[in-house]
């Protein structure tokens with residue numbers, strides 16, 4: 001029998017970026033908030049042995065333990081989905097801070113085009129430009145309406161950045177100046193300018209200088225230590241819920257953090273949530289935490305899984321295109337790239353930071369004419385210097401064997417002489433890409449795993465071919481002696497790491513027929529449930545997701561406050 | 572426990588300021604090895620790490636030989652054998668990685684498509700045992716000798732066949748075993764020496780990788796290449 005606890009104003013499922021932001025904003029307003037996190041707490045003292053490539057980058061110390069829970073995957077509906085038994089394509093967060101502890105900190109706004117992608121595409125190219133099975137739709141909010149939430153998140157984390165003429169317009173300058181420009185990034189800048197492109201420094205949540213945020217939290221400047229993504233920052237220079245929003249929430253006295261609390265179900269009655277059920281992973285005792293409002297903040301994939309397990313909202317049916325929960329699962333289209341080997345130049349590539357980079361948007365969104373192209377949207381093109389750690393980085397010129405004497409010689413020769421320009425492609429929704437519950441495989445608690453049905457399409461292959469040309473041109477201009485260009489794309493493969501940018505499945509929009517959430521991230525069918533997260537994206541842009549995820553959480557916090565005051569659907 | 576304040580202070584970085592100590596990048600422009608005193612000190616101790624937790628001595632000898640072919644000694648520096656990679660692999664297999672304790676191991680098991688990743692029910696301990704046995708069998712079949720007594724080029728021929736998936740192993744493909752052996756070898760060359768390989772950080776020195784350093788803030792935007800004497804996590808922990 002589950003033990004029923006005292007009711008609270010707000011209960012949050014998961015304490016990563018979205019949970020942390022809701023906790024801070026709502027506890028500051030005086031609401032009582034309980035944060036449930038399946039993992040443990042973490043403090044800076046836990047980060048003393050951080051510079052260990054094997055443990056954190058290859059044994060995934062900070063990530064979800066797959067023996068307890070994973071996902072299943074298939075490329076299409078005809079295949080049998082099988083469990084992701086080992087890590088590969090994406091890395092799931094665990095513990096307080098979530099993936100927000102071991103992210104890179106590349107912090108991009110999406111483009112105005114993204115929020116009205118359907119309308120703007122039809123306006124410029126006509127309806128026929130959109131493939132028949134591409135379920136493109138607007139977000140139910142415009143960039144102009146949404147801009148202030150970006151501003152809030154960016155001030156909280158102190159984004160370091162540079163103005164760019166082609167990116168999304170800003171009401172305020174970046175809170176801190178861009179990071180240091182290294183010789184490798186300088187080469188990219190010069191080459192891009194010669195090609196009449198518009199390079200700028202990548203917006204970064206690794207601080208360029210000491211910064212105090214509006215909540216009065218001070219953090220020091222980044223030391224370019226080179227152990228950033230997949231690692232926690234021992235300096236607190238990289239923004240992490242642990243060093244920004246969570247201490248703010250705890251300070252109010254209105255927030256209670258409960259760790260080792262694995263939520264297994266959202267409880268509901270007559271179209272309203274009444275609370276959540278969770279299992280203490282240490283004692284295995286079951287608890288019920290009643291609440292006025294439930295915030296589902298457990299990462300995009302788990303947000304959708306919890307809805308399906310709790311039987312909330314109408315599950316999406318790919319055969320009829322009806323239903324909404326699980327619809328428009330998207331990812332990120334990598335593959336367009338150019339790797340350049342330099343004969344007589346060594347760069348200090350062991351040094352770097354997760355979001356140290358230079359990039360351009362000339363081929364992103366609808367910044368270029370697609371009339372004669374067989375794809376929509378595009379990619380941010382970038383070069384990054386994140387620290388070339390030696391286990392992971394053993395690039396050799398094309399034709400070199402992958403082991404043995406020649407491999408050793410070449411991988412050592414070019415260890416500090418190889419640069420790469422890549423494109424982070426948008427991922428657009430298709431009718432047959434979706435999330436549902438796996439019929440066979442279960443987690444450690446006996447609950448069904450989430451099943452992902454996804455593949456790359458002709459859209460992605462065309463995008464990669466076109467963007468690959470552009471990255472190759474830039475690398476040539478940068479003066480590399482040997483270039484290996486990536487211009488082709490096979491099927492989606494869950495084995496190599498690509499990005500932890502899983503999106504969609506509980507999307508926002510302007511109608512309950514086509515979306516799970518309204519533009520306050522409030523469920524159409526359950527007015528006291530709010531789900532900020534990349535699960536709300538109707539498609540994924542040619543950028544990293546978290547600036548938008550954080551902004552959605554600020555928007556949801558405003559929505560929850562409004563709801564607790566007046567109730568009802570806010571839109 | 573070292574606090575962040577002590578940590579930052581130790582790194583010569585004032586909290587709220589940027590006073591970088593000169594000590595951090597000592598060794599700039601040189602390929603200086605550790606002070607002879609320290610080297611000497613370590614030389615006097617037995618290498619307790621050179622013992623086995625998982626392999627039999629024969630299995631160990633096969634892995635030692637195979638790893639050396641993957642990452643051989645050359646003019647750049649030591650190969651897998653001298654870097655103690657085989658001991659690294661032995662120690663890794665004995666623990667969580669060898670047991671697959673953080674992998675999803677529930678059935679049912681189906682072969683699946685390559686895009687779905689490893690779908691076998693064998694853990695890495697089992698795969699290495701089977702793989703080593705197959706290396707020996709192949710050596711016997713092709714050259715009527717043990718793998719360890721073959722010429723380097725003969726060992727390469729066998730490893731290439733494994734890499735291409737041409738050798739039958741019951742329960743796992745030879746190419747999967749080979750890919751595990753290759754990645755474990757590179758780990759043993761380049762992981763922090765605390766794991767038992769990368770002996771005396773010689774793997775890092777070949778790549779001019781400085782290991783664990785507190786800060787690169789004052790060299791990150793410099794044009795010239797800076798060689799920094801490596802430090803392992805031992806320096807962070809040991810006082």
Ligand SMILES: Cc1cc2nc3c(=O)[nH]c(=O)nc-3n(C[C@H](O)[C@H](O)[C@H](O)COP(=O)(O)OP(=O)(O)OC[C@H]3O[C@@H](n4cnc5c(N)ncnc54)[C@H](O)[C@@H]3O)c2cc1C
Nearest residue numbers: 014016017018038093094098099100104105106263544546
């Ligand atoms: C290696 C890596 C690099 C990345 N780099 C970037 C980048 O440069 N830029 C960018 O924009 N994004 C990046 N990301 C993505 C970014 O980390 C995520 O977008 C972001 O953390 C999502 O926030 P979230 O709150 O939705 O999920 P998370 O931050 O992951 O938090 C979810 C939390 O919920 C908990 N939880 C899950 N299920 C339950 C349950 N049932 N009960 C209780 N708790 C639960 C989890 O343990 C976790 O702590 C990166 C991710 C990774 C892994």
Ligand code: SF4
Nearest residue numbers: 206222223225228233
């Ligand atoms: S690179 Fe900078 S932000 Fe990243 S972990 Fe190191 S000090 Fe922190």
